[in-house]
Amino acid sequence: MNLAFINPGYKKYGNYNRDVMGGFGAVSTKGDIKIPPLGLLYGASIALEKGFECKFIDAEAEKLENNEIYPKIKDCNAAFINLGAASLSSDIKLINQLIGNGLEVYTTGPSARFYKRFLIKEASGVNVLNGELEFILPFILDYYKTNLEKNKIPSLTYLDKESGETIETDNSKSFVEDLESLPFPARQLLKKNLYRGFYPHERPLATAQTSRGCPFNCVYCPYPISQGRRWRSISHKRMLEEAKILKEEFGYRYILYRDALFTNNKERTIDFCEGIIESNLDLKWRCETAFSKVDTETLSFMAKAGCSGINFGLESADPNQMKQYAMKTGGLDRVFKITKTCKELGIEVLFFIILGLPGETLKTIKKTQETIVKLNPDHLIVSSATPYPGTKIFELMKSQKEIAMDDLKSINSFDTHYLPEGLSKEELKREIFNTYKKLYFQPKRFFKELLVHPSWFVGNCSQAVYNYVKLRKKN
Numbered sequence: 001m002n003l004a005f006i007n008p009g010y011k012k013y014g015n016y017n018r019d020v021m022g023g024f025g026a027v028s029t030k031g032d033i034k035i036p037p038l039g040l041l042y043g044a045s046i047a048l049e050k051g052f053e054c055k056f057i058d059a060e061a062e063k064l065e066n067n068e069i070y071p072k073i074k075d076c077n078a079a080f081i082n083l084g085a086a087s088l089s090s091d092i093k094l095i096n097q098l099i100g101n102g103l104e105v106y107t108t109g110p111s112a113r114f115y116k117r118f119l120i121k122e123a124s125g126v127n128v129l130n131g132e133l134e135f136i137l138p139f140i141l142d143y144y145k146t147n148l149e150k151n152k153i154p155s156l157t158y159l160d161k162e163s164g165e166t167i168e169t170d171n172s173k174s175f176v177e178d179l180e181s182l183p184f185p186a187r188q189l190l191k192k193n194l195y196r197g198f199y200p201h202e203r204p205l206a207t208a209q210t211s212r213g214c215p216f217n218c219v220y221c222p223y224p225i226s227q228g229r230r231w232r233s234i235s236h237k238r239m240l241e242e243a244k245i246l247k248e249e250f251g252y253r254y255i256l257y258r259d260a261l262f263t264n265n266k267e268r269t270i271d272f273c274e275g276i277i278e279s280n281l282d283l284k285w286r287c288e289t290a291f292s293k294v295d296t297e298t299l300s301f302m303a304k305a306g307c308s309g310i311n312f313g314l315e316s317a318d319p320n321q322m323k324q325y326a327m328k329t330g331g332l333d334r335v336f337k338i339t340k341t342c343k344e345l346g347i348e349v350l351f352f353i354i355l356g357l358p359g360e361t362l363k364t365i366k367k368t369q370e371t372i373v374k375l376n377p378d379h380l381i382v383s384s385a386t387p388y389p390g391t392k393i394f395e396l397m398k399s400q401k402e403i404a405m406d407d408l409k410s411i412n413s414f415d416t417h418y419l420p421e422g423l424s425k426e427e428l429k430r431e432i433f434n435t436y437k438k439l440y441f442q443p444k445r446f447f448k449e450l451l452v453h454p455s456w457f458v459g460n461c462s463q464a465v466y467n468y469v470k471l472r473k474k475n
């Protein structure tokens, strides 16, 4: 029995990473970060362990058209497709092509769960996974290997061919609770040179995930929705084992940790760092966490263990907006202190900013922009408030207007869906552009970027200007 694990391509924007935004995916500029779909690689690893033959296709990274996929997996009996929110229409075309060619198709990722009724309608015969692939897959493998009845596979929605009814199986459980029980992702199936980090030097880049879930439950965040609020993790020993494999067996030199809250457990973080330092692993890595979840001691260990960058969600730097949406930071004083400490230790700081959350005005945006210039982060990613399904902001938007399927299909953290009172779409897009401009186009900063990251900077600037001009025309 042969299985295919497919990350479909998506042509509409320069770059599409389905693994980010809790698995809903986000678009970005052409030369920006490109990461492999880790969930599919975990799935392939589980299937390989059980003796199945597996093929892995990252059509997004390889720039393959939908019709170039089937010839590569002709000998497969079933395919697992990583669904994106923005790419839904294009993904459905691929699903129908594969079903038409006789494959049994399963869709994975949080978008599959939220759009299941639409999927069942538009792709007759599709099987929709309503939880994590790694949790449901072992049951699907038993269905093929030991004839487990299909309706005993948990968290699955499908159309029963005989009765014509839509079956929803028991979905009381849908997440992997014990992450330590998972094998390492099947990275041997990847073409590793297709991927890159935030900067060109972050290569060859591996991604890894050592914890899932986030207890903060921020109103706009898809992570607690797709991974749950209970933070669970692998041990520092397992983390070290994986880091060693990545360096020594695969030859990676840079790891991007994909946890939503990497440093949630201080002791685990420090133990992991000590392990890296003691084993002299010459590795650089980047992670994501909250300002309130690091302190000087932890950061010192992280810097010594090769941590070269941390991504922090700042979201807003206006005091009132922060009280509502950025309590996880621990307040602006802490943001300044941690940013300064990171810089002193040689750790690059990346801020995620969201403009257009409820209560946002041109005044609060100006405050955020001024504070960002003072904080002077190494990198900035600014997006508009995006109503990812299941989040509180999604519910808010739903209460204000009917959400059409077309709205959902363009959820990508780039297009504007939610507008706070008094702000126009045009103003919001202009201020997103201005936020970048105010930081990067200060004369000193501009020349530093040209000197330190020339290709990255020129590429991103031209793409940002192009996008801005395009949007102005569209609006």
Ligand code: SF4
Pocket: 214, 215, 216, 217, 218, 221, 222, 223, 224, 260, 261, 290, 313, 328
């Ligand atoms: S702390 Fe970060 S990952 Fe957690 S809910 Fe808030 S934005 Fe999401």
